[in-house]
Amino acid sequence: MKRVKKVQAILIGIAILFVMAAWGPAQAQQKNIILSTTTSTQDSGLLDLLIPIFEKKTGYFVKTIAVGSGQAMAMGQKGEADVLLVHSPAAEKKVVAEGYGVNRRIIMHNDFIVVGPAEDPAKIKGVKVTTEVFKKIASAGSLFLSRSDKSGTHTKEMAIWKAAGINPDGQKWYQQTGLGMGQTLNITSEKKGYTLTDRGTYLATKKNLSLDILAEGDAILLNVYHVIEVNPARWPKVNAAGGKAFADFMVSKEAQDIIKTFGVDKFGSPLFFPDAGKKEEELGK
């Protein structure tokens, strides 16, 4: 019976150690920054590179919460994040206009592309104007997959449909996944359909897909990233100093240089183009 008691005591001892360890060293509140960003931004891997450098430099601990663009904005509006790194210009402007966000600064841009099967049943390859591309897909009734999750990609997609004067909702060839970019690309590849994607995610997952780039380069396809600090005047609990420190870092030369070369060794071309200091209207390839 003694042996049993000993084993029980050891087990309880291990259990207590576990519990203590899991609660973690006490993190001082002021050292934490909650960064709200999108899944596609996180999936690109850029933040995995930038954030450790920032943390080491400043001693802050950045909690990156990657959600859909809609939720990221909402977190800013509710004061549940300290700084936002997003790419939905229309929604961003609203957040600033309503006073929830301040110091909206441009960081970088990448672009969207339209991908589809090599056979290209809607014959969109070579068409330069994106609204025309979308019109051709609609009239051909070719399968088009949409993320439909209020992400930056989805917002851009809806803007193009609107500009093309088409309402895809409810149409037989228009399928809505509600999923992230990587998964949507997979489904698109499986079903041999078309979709709108950011170049970064496409390049990162190309090896698993049988999709080709069929349309790119149009100005409307630019995907611009801004950093917005959440306004401490509206939400006093916000870590304003931390948010500002992060935003300043993102526009700093050090960060911008890293952005410039990110992805080159892996994909042959950079995933993002640094734009700190520029005006949005100046962009164009």
Add this chain to the structure above:
Amino acid sequence: MTVAAPLLAVRELRVRRGGALVLDISSLTVEEGTILSLIGPNGAGKTTLMQTLACLIKPHGGEFFFKGENVFSSHGLLQYRRMLAMVFQEPLLFDTTVFQNVASGLKIRGMNGPEIEKRVGQNLRRFGIPHLSERSARKLSGGEAQRVALARAMAIQPDILFLDEPFASLDPPTRESLMEDLEKILRQTTTTTLFATHDRMEALRLSDRIAVMNEGRILQIGPPAEVMNQPRDEFIASFVGVETILSGEVIKKDRGSFIASIFAQEVEAVGEVEIGEPVVFCIRPENVTLAVPPHQEATSARNVFPAMITKIVPLGLYYKVHLDCGFPLVAYVTGHSLEDLSLQEGQIVSASFKATAIHVIRKTKKN
């Protein structure tokens, strides 16, 4: 009679259930080292009484004293509870080894390892089950399990042992063997015991005193011979196994004996009565003798009647013979005699019993 106070003394103990009074004991004492049996029909209150005395039920009135001290006084309760043990009809063993089961009462009391080993070993041997020490309690027969339950209770060396129909679920041979062993152990250890049963033979065998209960009350309490042979009323009489209970009226009286008219027959008995008084005769079947005519030897039995055998019921070791003498009469006859006399239903025989064998209950006007 005794100098020492009784071990247990009960006063005005009352228990209610759903508004009705299920236990109403005005007084009861149990002497140390004695065995008291409680007998009575189902619902008589035997279990309620035992569970109340074992502090498993809270009484609604009254009190009881253990070694002179009121059990419900401030520190009395746990002390008292630690000195008693109870065994139920089901063994209610724990899901572990026999050894661990027998040791459980000792572990509750915080006894140390070597002491426990000693006590458990002693009690396993007492009940003849040392070979079962490491066996799982789930793998025991009914008899073995009940032995473990008893060993578990005795290991505590209780000052009072409560047994609530402990043999009721066992088959006769197992019951026999266990009762024998238990009796020996209880006498050896002089453990004060309260023992509830609905089998009067068990009570007869094991007890120093028997209490007959019904409807929450104790109707009669005394040594077995007294309760069995001198029941105070018909209910008790029928419960203790008096098979023939007859009502009649005294018609003649002479020098300590008298004759009562029962179903127009004259039956002679012994006792102090008045003429015209209503009486009840209790005749135990063991006291009725049968003879087949023409065998009519002179006997000292004052009551001899021709009777017809109406029914013969086998009871294992003997037979119960129902007779009609003008009044109903029951006799016990051995199988041997049954054969020798070639008794059968419908036969006319001669039934006799002594006047002194009749227990007379005087039907005085009750309140």
Add this chain to the structure above:
Amino acid sequence: MDLILEGILKAFHLLFTLDPEVLGITLLSLQVSGSATLISLFIGISIGTLVALTEFPGRKLVVSLINTGMGLPPVVVGLFVTIFLWRNGPLGFLGILYTPAAMIVAQAVIATPIVMGITLAAIQALPKKLRLQILALGATRLQMVWILVKEARLPLLAGVMAGFGGVISEVGASIMVGGNIKGYSRVLTTATVMETSRGNFDVAIALGIILLLLAYFINLVLTHIQQRERPR
């Protein structure tokens, strides 16, 4: 099929090379779910036993609440815990949103009703007279409860296993309250979802396999404890 094969190979590779990130994720999964299960064990067994043994007005309602709680959708729990732990929420001052502590809280909320419900049923299934017998051997009320819990240890351990199984495999609440932060609040389940959404299927399958292995070994240990000492 090759995808699954690739996944299995990747899993072994990650395990044998003791990939630090994977090890960290696995350890955190164990820590978080283990702590949550421990908490649920204490609260669940004590309250479950209490309700099983006591008569009180409204008992039926409490029992049905516990039984309903056993089937609480984890993602709903996650949503409510998040709302409570938001900076501007009632418990925001604790500042534990997006930390492993919050994950432990959410998982404990999920596991506790499971352990509680099974404990309740297990204790009620014990013979009614057993309580009397234990008291009639001189036990205090506390000793009696302890002995009853020991008597019911088989189903109770099953309840703990059910609780643990429920939370080690949970992902909705863990993502919501933990934030899936790399090296900090990322566990096997949340990492699997993330890798899948990125299209890294081999890594996702590998993580899934590691999760299965982990759950299997823990349950092996618990089952061993449950089934041990069955003497002849």
